[in-house]
Amino acid sequence: MDEKFPHPVYKDTVLAPLFEGVKAHYVGAFRAINRAHLVMLTETGILPLEKSRRIAAALVDIDDTVDVASLTYTGEVEDYFFLVEAELKKRLGPDIAGMLHTARSRNDMDHTVFKLVLKAHADALIAKARTLAAALIDKAEAERDTLIVAYTHGQPAQPSTFGHYLAAAVEVLLRDTERLQAARANIDHCPMGAAAITTSGFPIDRKRMAKLLGFAGPLRNSYGCIASVDYVTGFYAAMKLTFLHLGRLIQDMQFWSAFEVGQLHVPASLVQISSIMPQKRNPVPIEHLRHLASMTCGRADAIVNTMHNTPFTDMNDSEGEVQVAGYAAFESGSRVLDLLAALIGAVTIDAGRVAKNIDAACITVTELADTLVRAEDLSFRQAHEIAAATARAVIAAGKPLGEGHAAFAEAFRNLSGRDSTLTESAYAETVSARHFVALRERFGGPGPQAMDEALAAYRASLTSLSEQQAAGLARAARAEAALDAAFGALLQE
Template identity: 30%
Template sequence: MSEQKTWSQRFEGALHPAIARFNASIGFDIELLEYDLTGSVAHAKMLAKTGIISSAESDTLVKGLEQIRQEYRQGLFKPGIESEDVHFAVERRLTELVGDVGKKLHTGRSRNDQVGTDTRLYLRDRITHIRQQLKDYQQVLLQLAENHVETPIPGYTHLQRAQPISLAHHLLAYFEMAQRDWERLGDVYQRVDICPLGAGALAGTTFPIDRQYTAQQLGFSKLYANSLDAVSDRDFAIEFLCAASLILVHLSRLAEEVILWASQEFNFVQLTDSCATGSSIMPQKKNPDVPELVRGKAGRVFGHLQGMLTLMKALPLAYNKDLQEDKEALFDSVKTVSACLEAMTILMREGIEFRPNRLAEAVAEDFSNATDVADYLATKGVPFREAYNLVGKVVKTSLAAGKLLKDLTMEEWQSLHPAFEEDIYQAIAPQQVIAARNSYGGTGFDRVRNALESAREKMK
């Protein structure tokens, strides 16, 4: 049997070793150790400020807590299963260092509000870091876009050639997705930045604590107004997982496109050696492992989101042990999103090389300029729907003759409709097709340059 725990003298027997292992969270919540120390330092200072303990006792507690921080950073503090969780691990070591005064640290708080505080301190830091990673990723997309304003690329709907567009315009679409991700995380941060410390186990405390003081010490902008809500709320974690899932949705979409572009069928990009691997039996291959892994890892974060929603569904107030299960999902999602952002930033910066000649060929070898023929007729006074139907016949005739629209003779054009003139060839040239789409948000080169300006402003 395992040693008897220190929670209460109500228990006569010790916890079964298997149950002790099952119950323990120290294996993963050690991630929160420095945040637990930071929260405990603020709590110790507050206890002295309010006269609950003496200033000398508070100083002793703070000194002991900072010693534990140094021991941990030096690899000397490695609590095991006997500590159950990070909070007991710190309290136990503190008591070893400073004696019985260490037992006063827990006055006026519970592990319930303590873990909520630690988790929020952790997530605030990680959100700040991920937002910076998003900016780094955006910067790479922006630089690529600046280099490819007039590089054409086929635009697709239903994965069928639709209309030629500017490659910069395509890349800026992902820039805008990342901008929303950055803004969304900023919104989530506001809900993370609420302090539960002082809520106690569920009902507050009889001690004259100063919650405002500890919140200020820890840099929180607000306090939870309801103690029950404070210890049981995990909305902030779910919101983060939602935001993280959307980041992975966006990264996975670009990852899929890179995988397609790098295939022999598309051949729009070439993978560099720094971000590709080879086959164990097919020496000619370069495999797009980075985007494939990003595409695959998205499922992990989606799963954690679903798991967290299921965890919280129908959970009665206030704290329940179920909430211990929030941390592994949260920690893994943070690490996964961060790793995927780093990998995709490297991939887009140095892992692929666009092939402008192949892209130019691609936009010239299909009927993606058919809409422009209809637009051309509309500018000549032909009703658009009539023009649309006529162009459908033109495409059908051209396919039967094995010709592209650019290959039709003037006589063939005029036999289809007398409104066609020599300027039809210029109107359906890929570069002109792109340049002409100058509506706000469009792919026209002038519009794209304006969009680049706007994107630069967002990066400031």
């Protein structure tokens, strides 16, 4: 029986796909780790300068002469790490080539690689989330006074404004973005120096490694460096929540654009026409948004669930193919954020349909009851009964609520035993949708002043989130420049 490693089936089903994953995602991260580790070993005196210079030159030559993207996995080496080591041996011999691996392991290297790539994906996604938040704030400001019908339990409830509705979505997205940035911050601790499990007997400088690689600092506990995968579960959980919440907004857009509701108009550029029914306007981008958001939730869930009941140790369940599989969530999620930002900017509210639905559903009648409490010194329950009787009468007569003063006066007299002081014009003003919204200037309400205050707060929050991310990106850029300079110095004779 042939005992030579690797078994051909294992090669094809595991090692080859892993190698392809490295080619697609991790070569740059491995290169950065090799260079930073060599700089650290030299600065700490673990490696002599002359040998470090030879290793540095060999690493550059490998980058220049080995076209990793064109390679096909053959099984001659186990993985990309051993491929680089084999190439170093060709150029330097086994003794000097092996020095680069002093005081490190594939364990700490792998999780550092995964964190470097996950941070980049996270940064791109968070930037897109902020772009969507900005688009929502801009639209909410533009539509601050645009009346809509607000629904509860699928039924017309009260008038509000499109701006107020979008402001609610802004608040959720800002909280989701805060969660994403907090989860991203938990990725930003470097495992290098943990080695296999317990760090090393060599006088390594873990803080220097973290700084050279652009991390905020080293992850303290060395066992946790190779065992804790909360940096994975934390970010994908935050991602799932983001797209679960956006899915609810998307579903409302589907409902609002339905023919029977019709308060949301989707422009022709985002509408497809039926192949057989020429009268149909199908706003299918909303459907694509819905299923892409759901796919993103599912893909994020798959990564989190893969960690369920796994041992608290270094394990393949959190590595390689699992990490690569997670990147699909970023792909579909990015498409949702881009398309939703475009759709939000393009849609409009059909004022005519809103007015008809307001009239048909008597959704301003709550303010009639409130006004009776304030102006007629009634209990809310008595006022509610009068308002309900008024609504029933105008609906039965097929009239809008604004034309129901006679029905109101009769209901008021029958239920209170006296005449109302509300004149016909005062009654009409009381039950108008514009009046309903204008009165609601309480903190967080749809009134113009309340909305202006809220929009200013959202912009301030978004600016703060942007500044936080910019600071992290600037630190990473400085680290990249510092690593280039330190490694370049090793190449100087």
